[in-house]
Amino acid sequence: MEVIQMNVEFLYAAALCITLWMMGHISSIQDLKQTLSQELDFENEGQNAERCAQDLRKLPYVLIPRVHWDYTSKRVLTADYCEGCKVSSVDGITQQGLELKDVAEKVIKVFAEQIFFTGFIHADPHPGNVLVNVGPDGRARLVLLDHGLYEHLSERDRTALCKLWRSIVLRDRQRMAEFSAQLGVKGNLLVFPEDYFLFCEILLQRPLSLTGTMGNALTLEETQYMQNMAKEHFDDIIRVLRALPRPMLLVFRNLNTVRSLNIGLGASADRYLLMAHSAVRAWRRLEKQNSSGIIRWFSVRWEHLKFEVALRWDGLMQRVTFLLLRLLIHFDFLAENEQMRQFLES
Secondary structure, rough: HHHHHHHHHHHHHHHHHHHHHHHHOOHHHHHHHHHHHHHHHHHHHHHHHHHHHHHOOOOOOOOOOOOOOOOOOOOOOOOOOOOOOOOOOOHHHHHHHHHHHHHHHHHHHHHHHHHHHHHHEEEOOOOHHEEEEEEEOOOOEEEEOOOEEEEEEOHHHHHHHHHHHHHHOOOHHHHHHHHHHHHOOOOOOOOOHHHHHHHHHHOOEEEEEEEOOOOOOOOOHHHHHHHHHHOHHHHHHHHHHHOOOEEEEEEEHHHHHHHHHHHOHHHHHHHHHHHHHHHHHHHHHHHHHOOHHHHHHHHHHHHHHHHHHHHHHHHHHHHHHHHHHHHHHHOOOOOOOOOHHHHOOO
């Protein structure tokens, strides 16, 4: 049984390595060997689990199974047994008396904390590695499993990513291009002048060129735009992704996992708003670690205030738009169709 399990782990790790190699981020047999060794070294996994627990210690709704080092070796990992359902199981969550929205929001916050602040990013964030059970407070608690492979996003890249997210919310294209370049999206500005914009749309997984507010879920028009963008600019997308540092690819994967889970749970959490708040909060914390002085403090506070005003204004305009549309439909000034219904539900 142990041999079968080791073979399964090996095949899975090999598949992950092959995917990274195809993206141009594993360039030699030595790199491949190192990645496989990390995935199959259970002492390394135990150390990663403890670091993850330390990084997320301020999130009371997160549980990392405790490693029992007296019974752990490079071939065997012994940790606490934790019950729970898969985070993607709607029935499993509701049967425990938990709220889907609470689960979705906590998933977003956990992944955002790793991406924007700690930089210690889980390299295999599929739903089977996140369990949900009832915490001491009677609300949802997340159990994070499988800590075999992590990537580290440097503080420089995290700061650039936080500032990029803020620039997107503020619709500041000049800063969007600047911080995208800091993350590796440079290219030839004469030949590919819009690479940064394509990168930002991939990052947020929603169109930025369409007018209107950013709702919780994509409208039919936005979904069609993203599908057409993926087909028409496939080669450009691959070229942009190849230019990024490897940890950024895992950022994309984690963001996609968050998006998929939120949709699977009924799109109950405002992913856009929560990720934006997490990005700016992480930027403030990173700035606080690396600078001092009253002038710098006021500067950071001022930038944060501008962001909050922009975010709240966007939310206000969204609510006013929805209210007006519902009133027009209620008084028969506007016919309700499927596209309109989807927009209001978003």
